[in-house]
Amino acid sequence: MSETVVLCAVAGEHLLVIGLPGTAKSEAVRRVSQQLGGQLFEYVLGRFTEPNEIFGPVDLRRLREGVVEVETTGMLPEADVAFLDEVFLGSTAILNTLLGLLNERTFRRGSTSVDVPLRVCVGAVARLRAAGRRAAPRAPVRRRSPGAHPRRQAGHRAHQGVRYGRAPRAPGPAAARAAP
Template sequence: MPTTLTNTSVRQKTAQLLKGLCNGLYEREQSIKLALLSTVAGESIFLLGPPGVGKSLIARRLKYAFRDGTSFEYLMSKFSTPDEIFGPVSIKKLKEEDRYERQTKNYLPSANIVFLDEIWKAGPAIQNALLTILNEKIYRNGGEDYKVDIRGIITASNELPPGNSSLDPIWDRFLIRLEMGNIRQFKNFLNMITDTKDVYEDDVPEDVKLTVNELEAWSKEIDAIEVPAEVLNTIQVVKIKIEEH
């Protein structure tokens, strides 16, 4: 992609990308679009919905948007430990160097796309580490801070977090919160249950997938956008109204 981006080139690229990501899915276009948007913007998204509506499928398909993309997914429970998410402690480092450091390869800190199901069941130790990753894309390992290359964090649950809980800081970090439901149109439902296509198949052409250079170029273009005064005024009014409420 050329260094100077045009609206047409970005639109065409995005349209091709979404076509591949949505291929074989029914009534999940909005979910895919918002998940991709949050990832390109470097933000996180929370999906709310009952089991079986495709929350994990969205995350698994999203990794195909990136060239050489890697993913990590985990189903949280109250018994989940940091070892299962961030990697086991290196016995060799602990024994030879007296250094408490995790082996993060193939775990969350080394992935590009992360999916955490039943996020509200995470324990305090997991919550604290996640908060730093969500806030600053930094993971502290062995006494040192490491910049993680996580492009998108998708979380899901079939319930909202308990009110006035320790999970409030994590909840605040999800700028996009989407409720997903069952397929509404009966025709789409019949097509889904009779469709023999493998929904986990990668349908995105290699030349359409996003590269690191493209993401960096898009990021610079995004940062260069000037927010109109009308938008800033509207945001200010909304903020005041929220505080009054």
């Protein structure tokens, strides 16, 4: 997977990785980031993740003056390499801002407009939910991580040793009497 991340960084494209937890997606991005140099931004998105956790908080001093300005230091708009885990769990506000940032390499919010040095952003998901299935075709590069079997990604749980449905019946008294 590291080779794919490097290839995307060189090509200036972003990557969507579909894979089960524990398949070293984030480790591959960390290693590539160390080799490329620059700043790494990593975050696990959730349903309650707020845009300021990804893009930076609003500068309250400037807000008192009536200007909406975002402090982007150490956040995604200043990163060279980014890893966003469970990327499609982000809110509409995050996904829309992210779409503009990834496509145009510019972050805009209020009076803040920053050119983004981002070489590659790797978005990761364990499985594609409805929102992800709609957005995934926009990702120029998509890859399943090692160990990510397509049936398992669709919610199939055979890999966990769990069988859903009716358990096999134990032989009843009639079967015991019929046995020799």
